[in-house]
Amino acid sequence: MRTDYSAGLVGLLEAILTDTANLSGALCVGSPELFDPPLPYEDAADTRYRHENAEALCHRCPVLERCRDWAAQRRTDGSVVAARSPRLPGRPRSGAA
Numbered sequence: 001m002r003t004d005y006s007a008g009l010v011g012l013l014e015a016i017l018t019d020t021a022n023l024s025g026a027l028c029v030g031s032p033e034l035f036d037p038p039l040p041y042e043d044a045a046d047t048r049y050r051h052e053n054a055e056a057l058c059h060r061c062p063v064l065e066r067c068r069d070w071a072a073q074r075r076t077d078g079s080v081v082a083a084r085s086p087r088l089p090g091r092p093r094s095g096a097a
């Protein structure tokens with residue numbers, strides 16, 4: 001996407017918001033710490049506990065499907081998004097024997 005800065009602040013905001021999903025009503029608002037990637041030196045059990053609680057919020061979220069569509073087009077940073085936790089070190093891959 002090419003941004004036209006000559007359109008001023010309104011044009012810049014329009015460019016930013018054009019590809020942004022409408023996630024109003026998202027249940028993660030106000031609880032970002034649950035969704036954050038593993039913290040340096042955080043115990044793996046603590047990360048898992050946070051992420052399980054984040055996933056539980058996502059499963060009750062009224063915009064889960066829109067969030068899932070939005071997340072499918074993006075690379076995540078290790079955060080929980082749309083009820084999906086990042087693969088943590090040491091966690092076996094799905095389908096691994």
Ligand code: SF4
Nearest residue numbers: 026028058061067082
């Ligand atoms: S599905 Fe989860 S990450 Fe997506 S908006 Fe809802 S609470 Fe937030």
